[in-house]
Amino acid sequence: MFPLQTSVAIRYMPIITWTLIAINVMVFLSQMSLSAEGTKIFLSRYALIPAAFFHPDWATSQGLGGGRILPFLTNIFMHAGWLHIIFNMWTLYIFGPAIEDRLGGARFLMFFLLCGIGASAAHAIVNSSSVIPSLGASGAIAGIMGAYMRLFPFSRLIVMILIIIFPFFFEIPAAFFVGIWFLAQVFQGVSGLFSPLADIQGGIAWWAHIGGFVIGWLSIPLIRQGHNHYRPLQRDEGIHGFLPDGRRSGKGPWA
Numbered sequence: 001m002f003p004l005q006t007s008v009a010i011r012y013m014p015i016i017t018w019t020l021i022a023i024n025v026m027v028f029l030s031q032m033s034l035s036a037e038g039t040k041i042f043l044s045r046y047a048l049i050p051a052a053f054f055h056p057d058w059a060t061s062q063g064l065g066g067g068r069i070l071p072f073l074t075n076i077f078m079h080a081g082w083l084h085i086i087f088n089m090w091t092l093y094i095f096g097p098a099i100e101d102r103l104g105g106a107r108f109l110m111f112f113l114l115c116g117i118g119a120s121a122a123h124a125i126v127n128s129s130s131v132i133p134s135l136g137a138s139g140a141i142a143g144i145m146g147a148y149m150r151l152f153p154f155s156r157l158i159v160m161i162l163i164i165i166f167p168f169f170f171e172i173p174a175a176f177f178v179g180i181w182f183l184a185q186v187f188q189g190v191s192g193l194f195s196p197l198a199d200i201q202g203g204i205a206w207w208a209h210i211g212g213f214v215i216g217w218l219s220i221p222l223i224r225q226g227h228n229h230y231r232p233l234q235r236d237e238g239i240h241g242f243l244p245d246g247r248r249s250g251k252g253p254w255a
Contacts, residue, residue: 001159001160001161001172001177001180002159002160002161002162003090003091003094003095003157003158003159003177004094004157004158004159004160004169005094005157005158006094006095006098006152006155006156006157006158006174006246007155007156007157007239007242007246007247008098008152008155008244008245008246009239009242009243009244009245009246010097010098010100010101011101011231012100012101014096014097014100014101015100015105016096016100016105016108016109016112017092017093017096017097017100017108020092020096020109020112020137021089021092021093023077024077024079024085024088024089024137025085025089027077027078027079028078028079028085031078031079043078043133043135044062044064044133045071046070046071046074046075046078046135047071047074047075047078047133047134047135048071048072048075048120048123048124048133048134048135049064049071049130049131049132049133049134050123050124050127050128050129050130050131050134051128051129051130051131052064052068052071052131053068053069053071053124054124054128054129055128055129058131071120072117072120072121072124073113073116073117073120075120075133075134075135075136076113076116076117076120076136076137076139076140077137078135078136079135079136079137080135080136084136088136088137088138088141089137091138091141091145092137092141092144095141095144095145095148096108096141096144098148098151098152098246099111099144099147099148099151099220102151102224103223103224107223110223111143111144111147111216111219111220111223112140112143112144113140114143114215114219115139115140115142115143115144115146115212115215115216115219116137116139116140116143116212118139118143118211118212118215119138119139119140119142119143119205119208119209119211119212119215120134120139120208121211122139122207122208122210122211122212123139123205123207123208123211125207126189126193126207127205127207134205134208136205136208138204138205138208138209138212139205139208139209139211139212140212141212142185142208142209142210142211142212142213142216143212143213143215143216143219144216145178145181145182145213145216146178146182146212146213146214146215146216146217146218146220147216147217147219147220148174148178149174149175149178149179149182149217150216150217150220150221151220151224151245152174152245152246153173153174153175154173154174154175154245154246154247155173155174155242155245155246155247156171156172156173156174156242156246156247156248157171157172157173157174157177158170158171159171159172159177174246182209182210182213185206185209185210185213186206186210188204188206189206189207189209189210192206192207
């Protein structure tokens with residue numbers, strides 16, 4: 001399922017969401033312009049290598065420097081390939097504006113970084129001996145999805161499902177889409193714990209997704225902007241036939 005549109009109304013242009021997308025794209029293009037040796041150096045400095053943090057002696061022997069904290073942040077703005085960045089930035093584009101609207105720009109930026117750093121920490125703790133560089137904004141975006149699930153569980157999403165070469169479009173509850181996605185991350189993450197190749201195989205950082213999602217889910221009520229800071233949402237804002245919180249009209253009060 002590929003999300004195309006959300007039914008949640010927003011009041012303000014999502015400047016921070018667009019800025020984060022632009023920064024990620026610029027970093028990715030700069031990364032793609034490097035030589036093979038330059039890419040290796042770039043990844044060793046700024047991608048998250050758990051063993052470099054938890055095993056400083058090994059890191060020193062590899063010329064990496066042990067105990068580095070900066071990669072917990074910088075890896076959030078790096079991506080491994082075109083599909084990686086396209087899917088991440090599209091998901092941020094779909095879910096980010098609604099959360100930014102409810103938090104305000106400054107809080108949304110802090111929230112994004114909090115979820116990203118927390119996701120990095122979750123991945124590093126579970127894979128403390130891994131020497132494979134981890135990178136990507138997916139953990140931070142998972143936090144946004146967790147916040148979206150908490151604030152707008154009854155909103156709707158338009159999704160596309162590709163069957164062979166034919167696209168089909170459906171309207172589904174956001175809770176169903178995000179819930180299925182999160183359960184898939186948990187299943188894959190737990191399965192990886194029992195894999196004999198867990199510390200040496202590449203692939204998706206499932207625990208970064210899980211950690212980011214949980215942080216987003218738990219923290220959003222604490223940092224959500226109060227209505228006294230922003231004008232209330234009007235009932236006629238948003239997509240025709242939906243309330244501002246994304247529910248279909250006639251199904252109760254709105255957020």
